[in-house]
């Protein structure tokens with residue numbers, strides 16, 4: 001019997017790469033097991049997904065023909081453990097052998113013994129950023145971001161730190177670094193639930209880039225603000241903490257429940273509405289609207305390495321259309337003189353910069369002014385916001401976001 005850890009890793013990789021299910025969903029579907037085994041299995045699976053191309057390149061010289069998918073996944077687990085995770089060969093090899101049907105035991109044993117004898121050196125000389133990035137994404141990022149494509153792909157090789165947004169007046173947690181946008185950054189692996197102030201509702205997890213769209217909206221106390229596509233509520237919390245009267249619209253009832261729970265922990269008020277943002281009709285218009293539209297989420301690959309393998313070019317086109325539809329619906333809910341921030345956590349130009357070409361009639365781009373986001377000027381040269389995982393690189397990077405602010409005449 002293989003260990004629970006490797007069974008979990010195998011199930012997770014199979015779910016993502018074969019059934020095309022999100023990693024988080026696959027984690028929820030694992031059978032009951034010790035939390036330690038589950039966490040270890042998750043770590044192996046995330047490493048395989050992050051470094052898939054490199055691991056396949058390591059295995060390639062030892063495979064004469066393509067093995068069945070279940071065997072390929074076991075080999076990837078073994079290769080990740082032996083070259084990247086420092087697992088001793090005696091533990092990794094025999095356990096991976098027991099993951100596959102008996103007919104393939106000899107093959108897995110022989111291949112992994114050879115990988116084990118090279119260890120980490122097996123990865124030397126590989127162009128890892130290129131190998132670990134699906135070709136269609138590399139091409140699209142090269143077109144959209146030029147030479148930065150390599151730096152983006154290099155940033156994806158590493159796990160992201162834990163970023164926190166703090167309620168106004170809350171002191172920086174011990175061990176945190178303060179980033180230019182006001183985000184508190186903790187080392188990767190820090191558990192938010194164990195931080196002082198978590199239970200009290202002083203802070204919430206939010207990537208440094210994800211905190212910027214709400215900052216661009218800059219709501220004032222008492223303003224009527226609408227947060228569309230709101231769950232799990234990081235941006236709703238920012239708007240409510242700034243003193244706005246917030247209505248948060250979320251289509252998915254389960255996610256809306258999570259949003260309510262998060263707001264309750266943070267002791268922040270907002271009216272939560274379960275509705276389709278494209279069809280919802282309020283009684284009155286809003287002073288400020290934040291639309292954090294559904295997208296491919298390719299800006300979050302550091303945190304969600306499954307995204308690189310789940311999304312296809314066709315998803316980008318479809319989601320860009322949905323975003324335009326939602327943007328038109330959101331614009332109709334804005335009061336004259338009001339402002340709207342449209343945001344996506346995507347690195348794809350179709351889900352970002354292309355929307356600048358389609359500003360609805362009666363609205364104008366409200367350019368981000370120099371000095372509005374101190375220390376982040378390079379991210380707003382076009383008048384809109386563009387962040388990438390390689391930005392703030394010395395302090396651990398940030399998610400890829402696009403945001404533009406529109407004003408209604």
Ligand SMILES: C[S@@+](CC[C@H](N)C(=O)[O-])C[C@H]1O[C@@H](n2cnc3c(N)ncnc32)[C@H](O)[C@@H]1O
Nearest residue numbers: 229230231232233234235251252276277292294
């Ligand atoms: C990118 S996430 C939002 C993250 C959130 N704004 C935050 O800061 O925590 C997108 C959310 O939009 C929701 N959504 C997608 N389509 C929607 C629609 N037509 N109307 C309302 N919500 C929608 C999804 O269920 C998902 O929760």
